[in-house]
Amino acid sequence: DIQMTQSPSSLSASVGDRVTITCRASQSIDSYSNWYQQKPGKAPKLLIYAASSLQSGVPSRFSGSGSGTDFTLTISSLQPEDFATYYCQQSYSNRTFGQGTKVEIK
Amino acid sequence: QVQLQESGPGLVKPSQTLSLTCTVSGGSITSGNYYWSWIRQPAGKGLEWIGRIYTSGRTNYNPSLKSRVTISVDTSKKQFSLKLSSVTAADTAVYYCAREYVWDTGAYYYYGLDVWGQGTTVTVSS
Numbered sequence: 184d185i186q187m188t189q190s191p192s193s194l195s196a197s198v199g200d201r202v203t204i205t206c207r208a209s210q211s212i213d214s215y216s217n218w219y220q221q222k223p224g225k226a227p228k229l230l231i232y233a234a235s236s237l238q239s240g241v242p243s244r245f246s247g248s249g250s251g252t253d254f255t256l257t258i259s260s261l262q263p264e265d266f267a268t269y270y271c272q273q274s275y276s277n278r279t280f281g282q283g284t285k286v287e288i289k
Numbered sequence: 290q291v292q293l294q295e296s297g298p299g300l301v302k303p304s305q306t307l308s309l310t311c312t313v314s315g316g317s318i319t320s321g322n323y324y325w326s327w328i329r330q331p332a333g334k335g336l337e338w339i340g341r342i343y344t345s346g347r348t349n350y351n352p353s354l355k356s357r358v359t360i361s362v363d364t365s366k367k368q369f370s371l372k373l374s375s376v377t378a379a380d381t382a383v384y385y386c387a388r389e390y391v392w393d394t395g396a397y398y399y400y401g402l403d404v405w406g407q408g409t410t411v412t413v414s415s
Contacts, residue, residue: 184352217401219336226385226408227336232401233392270336274400277349278326278338 185209185273189281195289202258204284206271209252215275216254218247221283222267230269231256261286291316293386293406301380301413307373311386311406318367319344324389325369326402327360329382337382341389342369376413383408 186209196202206216214234219227229238231247234254244259258265266288271281297309311325318325326341340350342360350358354373362369373380388404 214397215399219402221336226387226405227402228405229401229403232403233394233397233399236392236399238401238403272336272338272402277351278341280336280338283335 185212185276185279187271187273187279187281189269189271189284191284192282193285193287195287196261197289198261198263200261200289202261202265202286204256204269204271204286206249206254206256206281207252208254208273208275211251212273212275214250215273216247216249217272217274218245218256219270219272219280220265220267221270227270258286291388291404293388293404295384295386295406295409297409297411299410299412301376301411302415303377303413304375307371307376307380307411307413309371309384309386309409309411310368311370313367313369313388318362318369319364322391322393324391324400325360325362326387326389327371328385328387328402329380330385330408331379331382339371339373339384378413381411381413383410 188207216234218231221227235247268283268285294312301307324341327339342348357374359372385408386406387402390403392399
């Protein structure tokens with residue numbers, strides 16, 4: 184199985200901050216990584232697919248990068264509605280998610 | 290706009306079989322660009338992929354659950370279903386159905402869970 188390890192597990196940030204979340208795969212997954220946002224009591228929402236492609240309707244302050252084993256989700260200027268938990272996922276072989284990163288208000 | 294809705298019992302006894310159905314509305318279930326997936330999330334924990342099905346009936350399952358999972362599809366009803374046998378308390382979770390979209394770049398296929406149901410809570414308890 185391919186493991187996805189996210190860091191940090193949580194972070195505190197202020198509105199307007201630049202936020203970066205990383206995800207490392209246990210083996211190369213080329214560009215087969217996705218990022219999701221989940222708010223309490225809600226289903227996850229796809230933000231980024233294929234490592235760096237922005238899903239339709241997602242604000243451009245979200246961006247993704249990386250290939251192989253190391254991937255990054257960046258929020259360029261954190262907005263109040265961005266406080267949530269973020270998950271990476273690999274779609275290279277079966278599917279696995281990272282353990283999540285909770286973005287909290289500082 | 291495609292919507293997904295999970296349905297099924299909210300309480301299942303240990304050792305019994307959990308059965309859930311996901312109904313697709315507002316769009317096609319037979320398009321070649323989609324797989325239909327199940328994901329679960331125990332309270333306060335992360336997401337676990339259970340498996341997926343293509344409308345041809347081809348399935349892929351999480352290896353850790355494969356011996357207990359069956360996913361099926363009924364295109365005439367625009368539904369797909371999950372059966373998880375021999376459940377224990379560890380199977381208590383919110384269960385989501387989701388559509389996995391396939392992006393064809395010409396050289397590669399990329400996949401992402403782009404439409405989700407609202408989730409349904411299943412508790413395993415006697």
